[in-house]
Amino acid sequence: MSVAAQAQVGTDIGRAPTLTIERYPENWTHLADPAKRTGRWTEQFKYIPLSADGSTYFTTGVEFRSRYEGYANVNWGAAPDDGYVWHRFMPYADFHVGKLRLFAQPIFSGISGVHRAKRPVDTTGADMLQAFIEVESDVAEATSVRLSAGRKLVSLGAGRFVDTRYGPNIPQAFDGVDMSLTAEAWQLTALYFRPVDNRLDDFDDRTSTQKALWGAYATWWLGDSRANGFDVYYLGLRDRNAVYDQGAGRELVHTIGARIFGDTGSTYWNLEGAIQRGTFAGHRRAAWGIGGEIGYRFTQIPLQPDLRLAADVISGDDDPDDPQLGTLNPLFPRGKYFASQSPIGQRNLIHVRPSLTVRPHKDVELSLSGTAYWRQSTGDGIYAISGALVRSGKDSDARFIGTQAEIAIGWQATPELNLAASVGVFDPGTFIRETGPAEVIKLVGVMANYRF
Secondary structure, three states: OOEEOOOOOOOOOOOOOOOOOOOOOEEOHHHHOHHHOOOOOOHHHHOEEOOOOOOEEEEEEEEEEEEEEEEEOHHHHOOOOEEEEEEEEEEEEEEEEOOEEEEEEEEEEEEEOOOOOOOOOOOOOEEEEEEEEEEEEEEEOOEEEEEEEEEEEOOOOOOOOEOOOOOOOOOOEEEEEEEEEEOOOEEEEEEEEEEEEOOOOOOOOEEOOOEEEEEEEEEEEOOOOOOOEEEEEEEEEEEEEEEEOOEEEEEEEEEEEEEEEEEOOOEEEEEEEEEEEEEEOOEEEEEEEEEEEEEEEOOOOOOOOEEEEEEEEEOOOOOOOOOOEOOOOOOEOOOOOOOOOOOOOOOOEEEEEEEEEEEEEOOEEEEEEEEEEEOOOOOOOEEOOOOOEEEOOOOOOOOEEEEEEEEEEEEEOOOOEEEEEEEEEEEEOHHHHHOOOOOOEEEEEEEEEEEO
């Protein structure tokens, strides 16, 4: 689905500051009408007609981001302190010829100031982040089909199972094919992808041979604004070497879920639940998760406070000696799920996160949040957002992991430039104290992001 992209001043601390993350959903054809141009200097790059009738045109843009992250007492003191600056430069080109489209977005990335070994999310050198061909055709009145093949960023729904990993330096791209059938009130997408394995040198990223993702995702909108609706989906995952606290082995995951979402302008909600079935290391797996957020914006009073409550209950494995696995696999989730920086990921978890956001200026948001974490099952460990095991659960029966507090600020200095910063602490709970070092984690992030 294409969305009209307008370069207007505004910010959202939790997600991309302006425009879209994937870039290819943006539709700039409204600029073909001179009356709809605002005179912003970037408009000359967003719609470049190459034919008299406007059916052949070119769109381009760029993102340049530098982000500093600093961590004291990594893994509550079990690992050395860490600090670094991520850099990435991502230009893109979008070429349309009638119903045919070619989209390309390289990435040039690096990291400075780091003293540990570099990771694939830190840098991939110079490589191709997105490159795909797409064709679209009308199949009925107000109904079209779109087929694309190649490498692309993908986000489904709220990003709880498939998202772009936008927060770290290297986004998560996928190689494969997808097809979307879109009508006025609904959209159905079928997909088959393999994630891209990022490597440190130039032009050496490869299609994963370990993991594969497939499925179908359907959305029904309730109203022309598409602000309210519901999703249902099936997602399949094959992982040749999945690792849990219980052990390692080949995994096949079938995820069936549903989501309801809405926004009235003042009240908004986003609630989702899923069950998982399949196999792990030759044995049955059964997992589940439910969560979401509700909020209210006080738009008619000073500072326009926005109160939000987010919560999740995500299953863990209740018996490491039982070959059946009960840990939910979040597949390829959104990176900034709980906070701007968090050592905790979406497995074996109960979390509650109230937050307050205010606007001291129309282009500035200030956010304060506090999060409490528990293990859903005391028979399982805790995991990072990447899925890596952070602490085994075999040496403690405690449920409480700890609390995290964060204050963040975002300033949309211009329609292209977003500046953001965050400071947070993670105070360890009983489980952390019983399983190893238990120092307070201190987290700092500072970012400048220029995009048009």
